[in-house]
Amino acid sequence: MDDYVEVPDHDQLSGGGKDFSVQVKFNSNDISKRQDIVSKFLSPSWKDWGLLLMESKISFGFEYQVNEVVQYSEILQSNQDYSVAFTYEYQSRQLILYLNSEQVASKILNNDLPNSNEPVSIGRQGGSYNDKYFNGVIDDLVIWERVLSSDDLEAYMDGDLTGQEDGLVGYWDFNEGTGSSLTDQTINGHHGTIYGATWACDGSGDGTDCNNDGIPDDCEEVYDEGILIGAQSGDINGDGNLNILDMIIYVEVIINQ
Numbered sequence: 001m002d003d004y005v006e007v008p009d010h011d012q013l014s015g016g017g018k019d020f021s022v023q024v025k026f027n028s029n030d031i032s033k034r035q036d037i038v039s040k041f042l043s044p045s046w047k048d049w050g051l052l053l054m055e056s057k058i059s060f061g062f063e064y065q066v067n068e069v070v071q072y073s074e075i076l077q078s079n080q081d082y083s084v085a086f087t088y089e090y091q092s093r094q095l096i097l098y099l100n101s102e103q104v105a106s107k108i109l110n111n112d113l114p115n116s117n118e119p120v121s122i123g124r125q126g127g128s129y130n131d132k133y134f135n136g137v138i139d140d141l142v143i144w145e146r147v148l149s150s151d152d153l154e155a156y157m158d159g160d161l162t163g164q165e166d167g168l169v170g171y172w173d174f175n176e177g178t179g180s181s182l183t184d185q186t187i188n189g190h191h192g193t194i195y196g197a198t199w200a201c202d203g204s205g206d207g208t209d210c211n212n213d214g215i216p217d218d219c220e221e222v223y224d225e226g227i228l229i230g231a232q233s234g235d236i237n238g239d240g241n242l243n244i245l246d247m248i249i250y251v252e253v254i255i256n257q
Helices: 151-157 244-255
Strands: 004-007 022-028 035-041 044-056 056-064 066-071 084-088 092-097 100-110 120-122 137-142 169-170 192-195 227-231
Touching: 022 035, 022 044, 035 137, 044 066, 044 084, 056 084, 056 092, 066 092, 066 100
Parallel strands: none
Antiparallel strands: 004 120, 004 192, 022 084, 022 137, 035 044, 035 120, 044 056, 056 066, 084 092, 092 100, 137 169, 137 227
């Protein structure tokens, strides 16, 4: 499915010429699929930064004059919750990749991160590509103009932020539950637009249909919040009928993530 969220370009969201960090949570239905979690890629020769899944491995990628990839060698699992982050120290050009707040890879980059005018794409590879769509749940995306430590990443892993922390330039907690906008919780106003993706809402039990799919949200307990991207729907059990059995199977599939 071609589902994604797009956040308009801004200098604060590009990493060149400054310290920079990005952290996001995800859960992929098919970890083996080549897909972008969040990226800012303009073209094959100009990629600001991106957190990707390649060959079932978490990777950081960027390109300016030369393509560079920093990858963790361990194979990840489908239907598993992860928090991934990278930090970039401008003076040394050191890029560190983290998984669940633990450092897993690092590299001194050949060049500074570029600054294009491409929007940030959540759940796909944007720019001239418009492919590599993510399939699963994405949550708690945070962008900083400073280098975070492992302790910082662990503390912020669950999105426990006020939106006013020092160096914080973008914070999307995915808690709206309705509508087609993704709200930046900082004062910077980097709000995103949702294209096709649906809300993965909490089961509050109040009967609210928070993602407008005809199912009360007490039947949709997946995450406390998040965007469900590329989710399977329709006659899921393949019996030729669209009914309550499909709903039950659908709920079980998502919860099992």
